[in-house]
Every structure is written in structure tokens, then in C-alpha cells.
Amino acid sequence: MFSKKLLSSASTLFRESEQIVGTRDFCFSAIKSLSSAITTFSGSKEELREELKNMVYLVKNTSPRISLLMFMFFKIKELFFQYLDENPNVSIREAKQKLKFIIEEVRVRRLQSFQKLIKCSDSVIEGGDVILLHDASHSVFDILCEAQKKNIYFSILLAEREKKKNILILRFLIDNNIDFQVVPEYLLSHVKSNITKAIFGAVTINSLHEVVSDAGTGSIVAQMREWNIPVYVPITNDKFSLWKAKEHHTYKTTKHKISDNLEYDKLSFSHDRYKTDLVTCFITNKGLLSAKELNDMYDQYYKDCNYWRRKNEIDL
Amino acid sequence: MEAFTGFIESIGVYHSEIAIAFFVFVVSAMIFEFIDKVLAMSMSIGIMLLLSIMNPHEMIEMIDFNTIFLLLGMMMVVEITKESRLLSLMNIQIVKLTKGDPLILFFLFTLTTFTLSTFLSNATTMMVLVPLTIGITKSMGLDPKPYLLSEIIFSDIGGALTLVGDPTNVLIGSANNFSFSDFILNLWIPIASISFVIFGVLMVKYWKSIKPIKKTLTKLFLNNLSLAKIETEFKNTHIERGFVITTAVSLFLVVLLLIFNWFDISVAYIAFFGGIAMLFLTRKHMNYHKFFANIDWHMLLFFIGLFIHIGVLEKVGALEPITHVLSGHFTSSFELSMVILWTVGLLSGFVENIPLVAMMIPVLQPLLASGTITGNPEIVWYALSLGACLGGNGSLIGSSANMIVAQTAEKMGVKITFWEYFKIGYPITVISLIVATIYIYIVTL
Numbered sequence: 093m094f095s096k097k098l099l100s101s102a103s104t105l106f107r108e109s110e111q112i113v114g115t116r117d118f119c120f121s122a123i124k125s126l127s128s129a130i131t132t133f134s135g136s137k138e139e140l141r142e143e144l145k146n147m148v149y150l151v152k153n154t155s156p157r158i159s160l161l162m163f164m165f166f167k168i169k170e171l172f173f174q175y176l177d178e179n180p181n182v183s184i185r186e187a188k189q190k191l192k193f194i195i196e197e198v199r200v201r202r203l204q205s206f207q208k209l210i211k212c213s214d215s216v217i218e219g220g221d222v223i224l225l226h227d228a229s230h231s232v233f234d235i236l237c238e239a240q241k242k243n244i245y246f247s248i249l250l251a252e253r254e255k256k257k258n259i260l261i262l263r264f265l266i267d268n269n270i271d272f273q274v275v276p277e278y279l280l281s282h283v284k285s286n287i288t289k290a291i292f293g294a295v296t297i298n299s300l301h302e303v304v305s306d307a308g309t310g311s312i313v314a315q316m317r318e319w320n321i322p323v324y325v326p327i328t329n330d331k332f333s334l335w336k337a338k339e340h341h342t343y344k345t346t347k348h349k350i351s352d353n354l355e356y357d358k359l360s361f362s363h364d365r366y367k368t369d370l371v372t373c374f375i376t377n378k379g380l381l382s383a384k385e386l387n388d389m390y391d392q393y394y395k396d397c398n399y400w401r402r403k404n405e406i407d408l
Numbered sequence: 409m410e411a412f413t414g415f416i417e418s419i420g421v422y423h424s425e426i427a428i429a430f431f432v433f434v435v436s437a438m439i440f441e442f443i444d445k446v447l448a449m450s451m452s453i454g455i456m457l458l459l460s461i462m463n464p465h466e467m468i469e470m471i472d473f474n475t476i477f478l479l480l481g482m483m484m485v486v487e488i489t490k491e492s493r494l495l496s497l498m499n500i501q502i503v504k505l506t507k508g509d510p511l512i513l514f515f516l517f518t519l520t521t522f523t524l525s526t527f528l529s530n531a532t533t534m535m536v537l538v539p540l541t542i543g544i545t546k547s548m549g550l551d552p553k554p555y556l557l558s559e560i561i562f563s564d565i566g567g568a569l570t571l572v573g574d575p576t577n578v579l580i581g582s583a584n585n586f587s588f589s590d591f592i593l594n595l596w597i598p599i600a601s602i603s604f605v606i607f608g609v610l611m612v613k614y615w616k617s618i619k620p621i622k623k624t625l626t627k628l629f630l631n632n633l634s635l636a637k638i639e640t641e642f643k644n645t646h647i648e649r650g651f652v653i654t655t656a657v658s659l660f661l662v663v664l665l666l667i668f669n670w671f672d673i674s675v676a677y678i679a680f681f682g683g684i685a686m687l688f689l690t691r692k693h694m695n696y697h698k699f700f701a702n703i704d705w706h707m708l709l710f711f712i713g714l715f716i717h718i719g720v721l722e723k724v725g726a727l728e729p730i731t732h733v734l735s736g737h738f739t740s741s742f743e744l745s746m747v748i749l750w751t752v753g754l755l756s757g758f759v760e761n762i763p764l765v766a767m768m769i770p771v772l773q774p775l776l777a778s779g780t781i782t783g784n785p786e787i788v789w790y791a792l793s794l795g796a797c798l799g800g801n802g803s804l805i806g807s808s809a810n811m812i813v814a815q816t817a818e819k820m821g822v823k824i825t826f827w828e829y830f831k832i833g834y835p836i837t838v839i840s841l842i843v844a845t846i847y848i849y850i851v852t853l
Contacts, residue, residue: 101549104547105637109633112640112641112644146626
């Protein structure tokens with residue numbers, strides 16, 4: 093259906109966009125782009141139907157797959173096709189209007205889901221907390237902003253990592269006047285007694301009951317558990333992955349050269365994975381959950397989505 | 409000492425041959441790059457001073473400081489504009505207008521390149537546009553090459569329109585006291601015609617890559633998503649509003665002064681003092697160390713060296729034979745314009761056009777002043793300008809901006825080979841020169 097080149101370009105675009113703005117905002121940006129594309133689209137109703145099917149195929153086949161994006165596109169397609177089946181005589185103009193309305197509905201529902209998560213995070217941050225941050229998760233940023241609005245004083249200890257990610261986090265902290273200190277991520281043992289809790293973002297939860305997160309998070313989470321520092325991870329259930337996870341990690345090998353005679357291969361991983369058991373508490377749109385409660389919720393959700401997977405041909 | 413003085417006196421009869429030899433040495437250094445061209449010039453100048461082919465006073469008088477100050481002024485203006493990110497901000501707004509349509513993207517990028525090239529150096533224009541072009545087109549799954557090739561071509565065409573658009577125009581304008589508006593008034597018709605024709609040619613050639621995609625939802629979606637990503641990336645970079653506004657306002661004033669010259673002062677002074685004024689107004693935002701490091705002193709020294717070499721050739725009478733040949737064979741401004749247009753135009757694709765133009769100026773000036781050429785003599789200068797600027801499209805080595813595009817694109821994974829560009833660039837140069845010929849013919853009727 094699509095050339096390898098187009099799929100590869102799309103994958104790169106999705107991955108880079110997600111890295112810049114986070115999963116949630118990227119997905120919202122994606123459906124906003126879909127809405128703009130529909131405005132410009134000048135084909136017939138049948139062509140629109142076919143094109144929407146192609147769109148779903150595209151988001152299913154990019155690498156890595158983004159479950160929230162897939163979920164939103166599947167929902168949009170389902171609702172729109174249902175509308176077309178119930179109203180076969182609508183004009184293309186009406187069909188486009190309805191499709192844009194559906195997209196907005198799906199967006200609002202997902203937004204409400206995130207807002208519920210923020211509400212459930214009420215009791216997580218307490219006055220005087222020194223919170224360890226490592227990734228530029230927008231869900232985490234929103235939780236911190238919410239606590240700030242309630243005049244809860246806290247400060248941040250930033251586990252320093254690669255420059256690109258650091259800049260995003262630092263910009264957030266400075267723009268929001270949040271007190272912070274920076275420590276290299278490999279020297280946290282020197283400051284462990286100062287940390288009251290750690291909050292990390294998550295890309296998804298997979299069928300192996302693992303949290304998929306930014307590269308490097310896994311080892312820090314393990315350290316926190318070793319030192320009995322509570323670990324919190326915010327995630328909504330629509331970010332749960334809908335397919336069976338692979339046991340192995342995907343990586344690429346890149347060549348690095350320090351000098352003329354010093355060259356080496358380096359393994360680069362796009363994400364990290366660690367067991368949900370390492371997390372003290374998951375902040376979700378369904379409330380604060382322990383690892384076991386989250387795993388049970390995931391298993392039920394995965395089973396409920398059998399219908400989705402069959403209908404959308406996702407590997408079981 | 410006496411032996412050395414005697415030696416100097418004895419080679420006095422060979423001054424012309426020595427000056428030509430050094431000029432050939434310098435031009436060879438430019439073409440074959442076996443040694444840095446400014447170093448080659450410095451060596452030649454040093455030896456010529458030693459051999460008393462010229463003295464230091466004569467050397468200083470040979471330098472056209474008007475041109476140097478104009479170039480320096482424009483470099484300062486461009487550097488401040490680049491530093492303020494005004495160009496990047498402008499480009500992002502333009503990209504948003506395309507709404508992801510490849511044809512509109514092609515048109516707007518071409519138009520932006522053309523417009524920026526009229527006021528800024530082609531090299532600066534390309535350094536800003538190329539990464540943006542490749543970033544956007546690749547994210548949209550488009551082939552960047554049609555867009556890049558169009559930008560290369562239109563940067564040279566746009567540069568031909570104004571006094572400051574190309575270094576060769578700076579040389580021609582300074583030598584003849586042509587104002588900013590003189591260039592625009594005399595060249596807008598041929599440049600507009602050439603732009604129209606060449607854009608049509610490029611559209612036909614690359615139609616498959618740039619045709620509208622209004623029936624392909626996936627591509628529209630990806631294009632819009634790419635635009636959203638670019639906008640977000642840009643928003644995440646730090647822009648100082650005050651810096652951008654100050655730069656935009658002062659740049660606008662400098663450009664207005666250059667075009668209309670209400671105070672009737674040298675364009676070089678406007679550019680130079682405009683640059684100084686902009687530097688002062690933006691002093692809170694500028695890192696002066698970085699600013700002065702980014703001025704292309706190498707290019708300024710190159711021009712100084714070039715003026716000295718041409719001045720020496722003039723002094724020793726090495727250019728007179730060329731003047732005699734031209735005056736002997738051509739009597740009308742149309743005939744002379746044709747020779748200049750096509751010779752310079754076809755050569756500029758392979759040879760540095762700046763020394764070519766610099767050499768032609770002292771050849772043409774006495775010829776046109778002698779009254780032996782009938783018709784409007786000014787048209788000959790515009791033919792020289794058109795030949796030099798349009799000829800730069802002939803090959804990838806035709807201008808430094810072309811090389812910058814190829815090198816930057818290669819670093820970003822887009823390889824444009826010499827032959828790939830030549831197959832489109834040279835025919836386009838010929839078409840451009842044909843259109844210019846028609847214009848000159850009509851004007852000289």
C-alpha cells in the first residue's frame with residue numbers, strides 16, 4: 093500500500109515529533125494535522141473512506157508504534173465508517189464536516205482522560221518534597237504545574253542526561269520558576285538522602301507488564317527501589333499497548349570515531365523497559381494504582397481490545 | 409644592494425609579462441585551489457612591490473574602497489539579520505502558508521530564495537534555506553532535489569536584480585556610480601521574464617515531484633504534521649523579540665535608503681553606516697566577538713587583492729590589447745553587449761566570475777567613453793551583469809552559493825552531483841541568456 097520510503101519517512105517524523113513534544117501532545121498534533129488535511133482534501137466520499145483506511149494502515153505500520161495514536165485513529169475510523177453506513181446519501185462536504193467533528197470528539201475524550209489523571213495526582217506531591225526528574229514527560233510537567241497552582245512548595249533534582257533532553261526539562265523548570273538542582277545521572281548515590289520521591293514518564297505499558305520509557309530511566313528506577321525512594325509513574329489507560337510485546341529490544345548500531353585509530357560500534361536503543369513491580373504507584377485516570385492493580389487493569393484492557401485487534405488486524 | 413637594484417631595473421621591460429603571469433597564477437589558484445586564493449594574491453602583491461612594478465601609494469589608490477565598504481556594510485547587515493533569527497522566523501511563516509501542498513511549497517521557496525538573494529548574499533540565503541528545505545521535504549516524503557535545484561538557480565537569478573545582490577554587480581555599480589534603483593529599473597524586465605520562463609521549465613521538469621496532492625489524505629496529513637513539527641522546533645528555540653523587531657525595523661530602513669537614496673549619498677556609506685547603526689541598536693543582544701569572527705574578511709581581502717592585480721594590469725597596459733580588439737571588431741552597443749553577455753555568461757559556469765568582471769571593467773570603461781561604440785553604452789554594463797550572474801547557474805562550481813548548497817545538502821544525506829546539476833543548470837543558463845539577448849535587442853533597437 094505504501095512504499096518502504098514513505099513508511100520510513102513517516103516513522104522518522106513520528107519518532108522525532110514524539111521526542112520533541114511527548115506522546116500525548118504529539119498524538120493531539122497528529123489528529124489536528126489530520127483535521128487540516130481533511131479540510132484540503134478534494135476527493136470523493138468513497139476516496140475519503142479509502143484514504144482513511146490507508147491512514148490507519150500507516151499508523152499501524154510505523155516503527156515504533158504509538159498505541160495512543162493507533163487507538164485514536166481506530167476510534168475515528170470506526171465512528172466515521174459507522175456514520176457513512178448509517179447515512180449513505182450524505183455529500184462529501186457533510187462527510188468531511190462530520191469527520192472533523194468526530195476527530196474533535198475523540199480529542200476531547202482523550203483530553204478528559206488526561207485531566208482525570210491530573211486530578212488523581214492531587215495527593216502525590218507534598219510540601220517540602222525534593223522530586224527526582226529524569227525525562228521530559230509532559231504528564232509529569234502537568235502534575236508539577238498543578239501542585240504549584242495549589243501553592244505546594246517543592247523542588248526538583250534533575251538527573252542530568254543528554255543535552256537535547258536536558259534543555260527541554262530546564263526550559264520547563266525555568267519558565268515555571270521551579271527551584272531545581274542538577275546532578276549527573278550517574279552520581280545520584282551522593283544525593284540519595286535528599287530525594288523524597290521520583291516521578292518518571294512512560295510511553296506505554298506492554299503485554300509483558302513492563303513500563304516502556306525513555307532510554308536510561310530503567311536503571312534509575314532500579315536505583316530508587318534499592319534506596320527505598322518511592323517511584324511514581326503517570327499513565328492513562330489509552331496509552332496501553334494493544335499488541336503482544338517482543339521479548340527482545342530493538343536497537344541500532346552506529347559507528348563512532350574519536351581519532352584516526354580509535355573507532356568503535358555503539359548500540360543505541362530508542363526506549364528503555366522495566367518491570368511494573370519496580371514502581372511504587374501508578375497515577376492513572378482511574379486513580380492511584382499499585383503495580384498489581386495496574387497489571388490487572390492492563391490484562392482486562394488487553395482482553396477487551398481483542399475485538400479491536402481482530403478488526404484492525406493487529407498481531408495477537 | 410647595487411646588484412639587486414640593477415636587477416630590478418633590468419626587468420622593468422617585463423613588467424607587463426610579470427603582471428599577467430601573476431594574474432594567471434592567482435586565477436589558477438581560484439580555479440584549481442592548489443593554494444588559498446588570498447595567499448596567492450598576497451604573495452603576488454608582495455613580489456610585485458619588491459620588483460617595483462608598483463609602489464605602496466599606487467597600490468592604495470588601486471583599491472576601490474567604495475566597493476569594500478559596500479561589501480563590509482552588507483556583510484554586517486546580513487550577519488545581524490542572521491543572528492536575530494529574523495530570516496528563520498520569516499521562513500517558518502512562509503512554510504505555514506503552504507499547508508503542506510508540494511506545488512505551493514515549490515513556488516514559495518523559489519520566491520523566497522529569489523527575494524532574499526536580491527538583498528542578501530546568495531551564500532547566506534542558501535545557508536539559511538537549505539537545511540529548512542531538506543528538513544521539510546524529507547519529513548513530507550518528498551524528494552528535496554527539485555526544491556534545492558530551483559533554489560540554486562533562483563538565488564543566482566535574484567542576485568542579478570540589485571546592486572548588492574551579487575559581488576559582480578557591486579563591482580559594476582561602484583565602477584560606474586550606478587545606484588540601487590538604476591539596477592532595478594534596467595534589469596527588472598529581463599529578470600522577471602527569465603524568472604517566469606525558468607520557473608515554467610522547472611515546473612514541467614519536476615511536475616511529478618511537485619504536483620498538488622489534494623486527493624491523497626496520507627500525504628496531506630504527513631505534510632501538515634511536518635509543518636507542525638517544524639513550528640514546534642522553532643518555538644522551542646530561544647528568540648528575543650526585541651532583537652527581531654529592532655533588526656526588522658532597521659533592516660527595512662536600510663533597504664529603503666538603498667533603494668530610494670533620499671539624501672543622495674554613496675550606497676557604500678548607506679550600507680556601511682547602516683550596518684554600524686544596526687550593530688549599535690542591537691548591542692544588547694549581539695556577541696561582538698562572534699559577530700566580527702563571522703564577517704567574511706577573507707572575501708574582503710580577496711577583493712582588495714583583486715583590485716590591486718587589475719590595477720597593475722591596467723598600469724602596465726596589459727589590458728589595452730583587449731580594448732583594441734573589441735573596439736576594432738564591434739561598433740554598436742548591441743554587438744558588444746552580445747559578445748560580453750555570451751562570453752561571460754558561458755564562461756562563468758566554470759570560471760570565477762568576479763575576476764572576469766573585474767578585468768572587463770577597465771577594458772570597457774575607456775572603450776565606452778571613447779565614443780566609438782554607437783547606441784546606449786549603459787546596456788553593455790547590464791549585459792556584463794546579466795552574463796556574470798546568470799552564468800553562475802551553468803554548473804555547481806559556477807558560484808560559491810552553488811557549492812554551499814551541494815556541501816550542506818551532502819551533509820544532510822542529499823547528494824547533488826556535478827553532472828546531475830549540469831544537465832539542468834547549463835540548459836537553463838542558455839535559456840536565460842537567450843531571454844536576455846531578446847531584451848537587449850529590443851532595448852537597443
